[in-house]
Amino acid sequence: MQSRRDWLRSSVGIGGLLLAPELALSNEEIKKFNPRPFLKTIKLSSNENPYGPSELVQKAVINAFDHGCRYPYAYSDALAIKLAKKHGVDPESIIITGGSTEGLKITGLTFTQGGGEIIAGQPTFLAMMDFAEQWGAKINWVPVDKDKGYDLNAINNQINTNTKLIFLCNPNNPTGTVIPKNSLEDFCMSASKKVIVFSDEAYYDFIKTPDYPSMDTLVRKGANVIVSKTFSKVYGLAGLRIGYLIAPPHLAKQIRANVVAMSNVLAIAAADKALEDQEFYDFSLNKIRQGRKLITDTLDDIGLNYIPSNTNFVFFHSNKHIDDLGKQMLDKGVRIGRPFPPFYDWCRISVGTLPEVQVFINSLKEVYQES
Numbered sequence: 001m002q003s004r005r006d007w008l009r010s011s012v013g014i015g016g017l018l019l020a021p022e023l024a025l026s027n028e029e030i031k032k033f034n035p036r037p038f039l040k041t042i043k044l045s046s047n048e049n050p051y052g053p054s055e056l057v058q059k060a061v062i063n064a065f066d067h068g069c070r071y072p073y074a075y076s077d078a079l080a081i082k083l084a085k086k087h088g089v090d091p092e093s094i095i096i097t098g099g100s101t102e103g104l105k106i107t108g109l110t111f112t113q114g115g116g117e118i119i120a121g122q123p124t125f126l127a128m129m130d131f132a133e134q135w136g137a138k139i140n141w142v143p144v145d146k147d148k149g150y151d152l153n154a155i156n157n158q159i160n161t162n163t164k165l166i167f168l169c170n171p172n173n174p175t176g177t178v179i180p181k182n183s184l185e186d187f188c189m190s191a192s193k194k195v196i197v198f199s200d201e202a203y204y205d206f207i208k209t210p211d212y213p214s215m216d217t218l219v220r221k222g223a224n225v226i227v228s229k230t231f232s233k234v235y236g237l238a239g240l241r242i243g244y245l246i247a248p249p250h251l252a253k254q255i256r257a258n259v260v261a262m263s264n265v266l267a268i269a270a271a272d273k274a275l276e277d278q279e280f281y282d283f284s285l286n287k288i289r290q291g292r293k294l295i296t297d298t299l300d301d302i303g304l305n306y307i308p309s310n311t312n313f314v315f316f317h318s319n320k321h322i323d324d325l326g327k328q329m330l331d332k333g334v335r336i337g338r339p340f341p342p343f344y345d346w347c348r349i350s351v352g353t354l355p356e357v358q359v360f361i362n363s364l365k366e367v368y369q370e371s
Contacts, residue, residue: 007322023290023354031055033283034236035353042356043335047173047203047313050353051287054235054280062318064269075103075268082275083244087189087216092249096268098261100230100243101127106258107198107226107245108132108165116164121150123340125173127368128165138162143342148175148307148315154188159194166191169200171207174340176309177262181212188215192224198251198252199227201312205234205281205321206288216246231267233360234284235274235310240267288312298361302368318347332363 009119034054039370053061054355056185067075080094087094098102101219108128112118113135129139139160145151146225155166166190170176179187188197190196199215218225227246232238242263247255274280306316318325322339325347329336337348 004043014091018340029283033280034058038353039357041330041333041335042352042359044350044352044356044360045116045335045337045348046238047233047311047350048238049233049236049284049288050311050351050356051284052195052280052358053240053270054274054342055238056277056280057174057235057237057270060269060273061266064266067265067269070265072265072268076263077263078269079268079272080244082186082272083246085245086275087162087214088248089216089246090249093219093246093252095245095247095252095256095259096263097243097259097275098263099227099232099238100200101258102191102241102261103228103243103245103255104128104198104200105131106260107228107255109135110255110258111164112137113161113194117154117160117162118167119158119163119170119195120167121155121169121173122165123343124167124169124351125202128167128198128200137164144172144175144177146171147177148172149177150179152179152183156187159191162197166195167200168198169202171203171310173311174205174313174346175315176203176307176311176339178209178212178310181209184215184220185213188218188225189223189355191223192218196226199225202226202233204229205285208314209310219246219248222248224248226255231271231274232282234288235271236280236284237274238269238272242267242271246304287354289312291354291357294354294355294357294361295349297349302365313348313350317347318345320371321345322347328367329360329363332366334360334363 033051036050076096076361080091080096104127106130112132116138117134117138117140119140120130122143142154142158184209191197201214204214215225215227230243299316304316306314319343326336
């Protein structure tokens with residue numbers, strides 16, 4: 001494990017690039033916000049938050065060990081009540097899951113097994129569709145538009161008698177795009193009168209548009225809409241596996257019957273404290289924005305196009321096959337994102353700590369100078 005002194009030293013200058021003093025972390029920030037250790041191979045491929053769990057969350061997890069002998073149900077009920085208050089819904093509308101991925105999988109299983117159809121954009125996050133296909137679901141893929149955003153008209157035109165779900169990842173992974181604010185609620189309300197609309201909002205906290213709506217607004221109105229949330233991204237708890245669904249009670253009851261993993265006492269304690277740790281939340285958003293700007297400024301310098309991002313990653317046009325770029329970057333100690341068909345010459349890069357971002361920048365410049 002790297003010491004705080006070594007981490008601070010690494011954050012000042014790496015690979016011949018100096019980090020501006022105002023971007024370097026103080027000893028107090030390192031203690032409070034827990035940047036991940038600086039490793040020989042930097043992993044920027046999974047959209048993890050490079051900070052956290054925070055100091056406050058770590059203390060909550062340690063204290064929760066005294067309750068590790070107990071089943072988590074009562075603790076999850078208390079968390080559900082807190083989340084219900086946050087989103088303005090009944091506690092029966094909250095389903096705690098073992099990471100948001102479980103929520104996606106069990107929703108697909110609940111409503112499409114045995115041949116039901118899911119309409120989904122392409123590319124997008126695949127967890128729901130991959131799992132549902134194993135249980136007999138049919139996937140109707142609708143390509144994103146020329147700006148890499150959802151084509152809502154095309155999606156709407158694909159709805160048929162066999163359609164059970166529309167899956168919207170918003171902001172979308174891997175493109176980082178959001179559905180236009182003035183189109184989102186109208187589309188979801190209209191579509192939800194025909195089928196269930198699933199809004200995966202894992203990256204919602206990173207959206208730059210002021211007052212951008214969560215589709216929990218439609219859940220409160222009783223629409224056939226399900227919203228997925230996670231503690232993995234802005235809260236920095238990916239390794240603890242906890243997320244939740246927000247759904248009208250009549251849908252939540254059906255989904256809850258298929259919960260398998262749920263979560264555990266330690267993760268529940270972490271999530272509960274994370275909701276109260278506004279200082280870490282604000283710090284996390286600020287550092288992701290700083291890292292994202294360093295990346296996009298570099299892409300501008302190199303002359304590589306990218307999609308304006310509303311997430312903790314950037315999707316850019318690499319102008320070379322992602323497998324080739326991936327090998328070149330790994331040779332330099334940076335692991336980048338996988339292929340996202342059909343965009344094989346595009347790359348998704350996660351925002352790391354600022355020292356990690358500096359190494360990525362240096363390595364990317366070397367790759368394109370060598371090309």
